[in-house]
Amino acid sequence: MSTTPVEHNDPLNAQILSISEDKIQGFVREPFLEIAEKSGVPLETVVERIRAMLSAGTIRRVRQTLIATNLADGALVAWRVPEDKLNAAFDFMFQKDPFSGHVVIRSTDQQTAGSEFRLWTTLKVPTGRSLDEHCRVLMRHTGCEKFKLMPAKGIFALGVGHVRRKTIEPGDKAADPAQMIPVASVHLTDEEWTVLVELKREFEASEIGINPWAGRAQRAGVSLERFFEVAESLQSRKVIGRFSTFLEHVKPSQAGVRVTRFNALFHWAVPQGRELEAGGQVGRFDILTHCYWREGGPDFNNVNIMSVAHGTEKDRVLAHKAAIDRHLAEQGIPVTYTNVFWGGRSEIKPSEISPMAHKEWMSQMA
DSSP states (O other), rough: OOOOOOOTTTHHHHHHHHHHHOEESSOSSSSSHHHHHTTOOOHHHHHHHHHHHHHHTTTEEEEEEEGGGGTEEEEEEEEEOOGGGHHHHHHHHHHHHHHEEEEEEESSOOOOOOTOOOOOEEEEEEESHHHHHHHHHHHHHHHHEEEEOOOOEEEEEEEEHHHHHHHHHTTTTTTTTOOOOEOOOOOOOHEEEEEEHEEEEEEEOOOOOTTTHHHHHHHHTOOOOHHHHHHHHHHHOOOEEEEEEEESSOOOOSSOOOSEEEEEEEEEETTTTTHHHHHHHHBBBTEEEEEEEEEGGGGTTTTTEEEEEEEHHHHHHHHHHHHHHHHHHHHTOOOSSEEEEEEEEEEOOOOOOOHHHHHHHHHHOO
């Protein structure tokens, strides 16, 4: 039996995870060597620990992420579902819809605009396919009564870093406002799609180590050097995200240890025309894993800035939000509405974005 520590709070594991969660940006030819060099932990130990944490379920997946907003049409979707159908709808979207990524049941501390929308998902469909049509198919299969599509107009923050964020104090922020990443579609050739599919596939424990892309290049039917060329071209076109080890941050580990307990979706409504400024100010706060410009419309009191934060204590998560609220006021940015939607039951999986897979799924669901 292995005695390798597998909890995220083991000091050496935490040292590795503080880098491997969200500090390896873009495509890297030797990602595990990069993690070793940046964390100060020998490569052999990095490989051993990541393999052990993945096998134990502490790390739920290791993969190259994509900036999928540039590869597919996507949206945050809020669903109004009868209470007696809520869990069945959750199960269907998690188990039967590969294009729905995050699936979360949310609630608010008091009834307010949008409180009746309990089920939240992220959805991506290949460019040119209809998000609305996809959602209407899901409605037929789940009994959902209404949905609200909220595509991103811009991205201000996108990262994870749960271990690193445990030490962040309320109010900690970058020196400058976040720069918005615009959402724009990128067309890929058949070869690029083939390489991309291999790039984004989750790593098996046996693949973790030196030269991890060699097998992927072979599966893609290209030389390793050509694989690198295509991957680096995709990165230059802002298609490639970070290389990351994703912690299981919702469920407890085998020993009952949780990475986080509270998942908060923050909402702010700011005056039309000030979204770029407000998103830049919100997105600079270190605690946030996501920050977007999305339009909620009348169903959500015209909210237009949304962000996500995680924590182990509810009061501390609220203290982080209070610091952001104060900062917006200090910057002279009016907030006409704000709220917190707390996450409950939650499942996360990478969204499928293949055009062929979507065509097949739509045929099966017809």
